[in-house]
Amino acid sequence: MHDVAIIGVGIHPFGRFGPKSAIDMGAEAVRSACSDAGVAWTDVQFAFGGSNEVDNPDAVIGLLGLTGIPFMDVYNGCATAATALEMTADAIRFGKYDLGVAVGMDKHLPGAFTADPVHYSAPSWYGEIGQFLTTKFFGMKINRYMHDHGISSETLAKVAAKGFRNGALNPNAFRRKPISVEDILASKMLNYPLTQYMFCAPDEGAAAAVLCRADIASRYTSTPVYLRATALRTRRYGAYEVHSTWAAVEEDHAPTVYASRAAYEAAGIGPEDVDVIQLQDTDAGAEVIHMAENGFCADGEQEKLIADGATEIDGPLPVNTDGGLIANGEPVGASGLRQVHELVLQLRGQAGGRQVPGTPRVAYSQLYGAPGTAAVSILTT
Amino acid sequence: MPTVAFAPDVFTWPADEPQLIASRCAACGAMTFPTKPSCPRCGRTEMARHLLPRRGTLVTWTTQDFLPKEPYASGETEETFAPYGVGLIQLGDELRVEARLTESNPAKLQFGMDVELVVVPFRVEADGTEVMIHAFAPA
Numbered sequence: 020m021h022d023v024a025i026i027g028v029g030i031h032p033f034g035r036f037g038p039k040s041a042i043d044m045g046a047e048a049v050r051s052a053c054s055d056a057g058v059a060w061t062d063v064q065f066a067f068g069g070s071n072e073v074d075n076p077d078a079v080i081g082l083l084g085l086t087g088i089p090f091m092d093v094y095n096g097c098a099t100a101a102t103a104l105e106m107t108a109d110a111i112r113f114g115k116y117d118l119g120v121a122v123g124m125d126k127h128l129p130g131a132f133t134a135d136p137v138h139y140s141a142p143s144w145y146g147e148i149g150q151f152l153t154t155k156f157f158g159m160k161i162n163r164y165m166h167d168h169g170i171s172s173e174t175l176a177k178v179a180a181k182g183f184r185n186g187a188l189n190p191n192a193f194r195r196k197p198i199s200v201e202d203i204l205a206s207k208m209l210n211y212p213l214t215q216y217m218f219c220a221p222d223e224g225a226a227a228a229v230l231c232r233a234d235i236a237s238r239y240t241s242t243p244v245y246l247r248a249t250a251l252r253t254r255r256y257g258a259y260e261v262h263s264t265w266a267a268v269e270e271d272h273a274p275t276v277y278a279s280r281a282a283y284e285a286a287g288i289g290p291e292d293v294d295v296i297q298l299q300d301t302d303a304g305a306e307v308i309h310m311a312e313n314g315f316c317a318d319g320e321q322e323k324l325i326a327d328g329a330t331e332i333d334g335p336l337p338v339n340t341d342g343g344l345i346a347n348g349e350p351v352g353a354s355g356l357r358q359v360h361e362l363v364l365q366l367r368g369q370a371g372g373r374q375v376p377g378t379p380r381v382a383y384s385q386l387y388g389a390p391g392t393a394a395v396s397i398l399t400t
Numbered sequence: 401m402p403t404v405a406f407a408p409d410v411f412t413w414p415a416d417e418p419q420l421i422a423s424r425c426a427a428c429g430a431m432t433f434p435t436k437p438s439c440p441r442c443g444r445t446e447m448a449r450h451l452l453p454r455r456g457t458l459v460t461w462t463t464q465d466f467l468p469k470e471p472y473a474s475g476e477t478e479e480t481f482a483p484y485g486v487g488l489i490q491l492g493d494e495l496r497v498e499a500r501l502t503e504s505n506p507a508k509l510q511f512g513m514d515v516e517l518v519v520v521p522f523r524v525e526a527d528g529t530e531v532m533i534h535a536f537a538p539a
Contacts, residue, residue: 133469142434144407146471148522148533149464150498155486158462166460166511211463211506256430256441259488259496265422265433266488266496267441 022233023108024243025398027056028360031124033224033347034193041073041350044225045124046082048353052120056229057239063229064116066090067106069099069123070352076124097299097388098251099123100226100355101396105249107230118231125350127221139262139390153301153389154218156261158210161304165212168319170307172212176203177325178303179217179345185332186346188373193222193348217303222348226356228363242367244382244398247288250281251394260391275312275385275393282395283314290314293397294379295365296336297358299387300343306330310338313385313395337375340365351388358384359396366400403530406522410434411534417454418519420534422495424450431495453492454517455539461487461511463504475523489515489536502537514539 029051031044045068053060060083068076068090077090095102100123107121131154136145145151164170180200186192198216206215236243254260257271283289290313298313300306307321315336316324324330330338341347341361344354362382364370382398405413412419422431425439426446433452438445467481476482485501487509502520503509516539521530 130469131466133471135471142407142410143471144410146468147473148406148500149468149472149474149484150486150500151471152464152468155462155464159460159486159488162462163460163511208463208465210465211461213462264498265431266498267430268490268493268496 020112021114023111023230023246024233024236025228025246025359025363026231026236026239026243027052027054027058027229028363029053029055029227030191030357030360031225032191033222033350033357036223041070041124041126041223041225042078042082044223045076045122045227046079048124048225048227049079049083049120049122052227052229058118058229060084061086062118063120064088064118065110066120066122067093067103069093069095069103070125071099072125072127073352076122076352079122094352096390096392097349097351097354098386098392098394099352101249101251101386101394104228104355104359104396105251105394108246108249111230111232117235118229120227120229121356122225122227123353123356124225125352126223127350129220132221136262141262141264145264151262153261154210154213157302157305158213161302161308162212164304164308170319170322172204173200174307174322174325175212175217175303176200178300178306179203181331182300182339182342182345185340185373186342189341189346192342192346193220194342194346213302213304219301219344220348222350224347224350224353224357226353226360228356228359244363244366244400246396247399248282248285248397249394250278250285251392252278252281254391258391261389263391273312273393274391275309275387278393278395279313279385282397286397288381288397288399293381293383294377295340295362295375295382296338297343297362297384298338299385300339300345301349301388303345305387306338306343309385309387313383332373333376340370340373340375355384355386355394359398362398366398401528401530403532406531406533411517411519412451413519413532418517418534419451419454420497420517422450422452423447433495433497452494452497456489456491456515456536458509458511458513458515459488459490459496461485461501461509463506473523485509487515487536500533500535502535508538
């Protein structure tokens with residue numbers, strides 16, 4: 020098997036862009052990633068494209084050049100972009116191709132996601148009576164977690180405030196205005212204990228990465244970033260997850276825990292080695308829980324860590340340095356590659372005003388979403 | 401006023417003491433709510449109808465404070481929307497189910513509190529029929 024390097028990343032800003040199509044944004048992200056890698060589109064041998072709203076992300080080839088390459092479309096909920104990344108990496112690992120592109124793009128309507136519950140193996144009545152809401156699940160999960168582990172509402176507000184503050188430093192972010200802890204706590208309650216400003220919003224955007232065999236990366240860049248591990252896991256019997264109408268009495272861990280363990284093992288890296296972190300912060304509570312589910316602290320330690328500023332850009336555990344989902348929103352197909360874009364910039368020392376200090380060498384990203392799917396990627400210099 | 405259950409095979413109705421209708425795997429004993437044709441643990445297809453206990457305890461909860469988009473079908477508008485609670489309820493040692501709560505005031509909801517299944521009006525059809533749903537109320 021070959022090692023895999025990321026030699027270029029590109030992003031179309033996240034936010035709202037009127038009539039501009041997700042395909043246009045995806046093409047711009049690919050063009051930007053190719054330019055960053057110093058490769059021409061004609062050098063790209065294959066691609067995986069992810070989207071929720073777009074049936075055929077491969078339509079970007081009509082804007083980039085109809086070269087006839089294999090271009091595979093994927094959708095895997097909030098883990099879509101990580102899936103595109105893993106499949107692109109695997110095709111190189113297993114020797115099928117030398118150089119390819121992973122891209123994700125989306126364009127959602129404002130407001131909480133909705134769909135037909137039947138597609139999640141839930142009954143249609145689950146939506147009719149008002150239980151088919153991802154936000155409600157996150158409220159239930161963090162409410163219990165706070166009770167069990169002594170996490171305060173103020174800590175959730177601090178997490179959201181950090182997201183907006185970091186977003187203000189990120190020219191590609193959707194939300195670029197700092198919001199105070201007090202204003203976050205005072206904003207409208209949506210799903211107790213989560214207020215409006217503690218949630219991310221579905222929005223629009225695209226992100227892409229160019230990957231190649233690690234042994235040829237030096238042809239393109241002097242600063243390759245190596246993709247050490249990718250792991251995706253679905254929920255197990257015993258996990259209570261998004262869009263569950265029931266759960267077993269005997270509890271099992273969330274899928275993130277299993278994806279995280281698998282990725283650490285494959286990379287030969289532990290949480291203590293990680294220098295910069297991206298976690299799925301669909302809401303501020305999810306970031307708190309995911310700190311523990313990914314091994315960065317024990318349950319309950321978040322209260323003090325966050326009070327001490329540990330997860331700030333200059334802290335020992337910098338989390339979501341680009342503002343995460345809270346500031347960037349979530350174009351589902353692109354979100355995971357937005358994480359990778361930020362981590363690659365951080366590892367190269369190119370993150371500008373939000374650059375973590377020192378020389379970060381190990382980066383970590385995690386996605387989680389309906390109906391109980393998690394993905395983790397580990398990157399190193 | 402005539403009443404009708406909002407969906408078949410979710411709870412026993414009409415009934416003085418309604419119960420949720422689950423499936424139980426004849427092979428391994430795992431359960432689902434609502435019913436499913438196959439087992440979520442062992443994958444076998446020997447599921448039998450099973451009535452769940454009416455009382456349980458509240459494992460966790462939240463409130464739904466904004467009007468859900470479609471397919472929500474209560475007939476409410478932004479102006480008439482009444483927030484509701486949602487909980488994960490453990491029924492004996494059998495199964496946990498996610499369900500609406502009749503209580504939506506956080507001050508009146510506690511972890512581990514006793515709750516009981518009730519059937520309550522959800523909306524009224526044009527012909528006056530009351531559509532009933534299940535929910536859990538403090539016991």
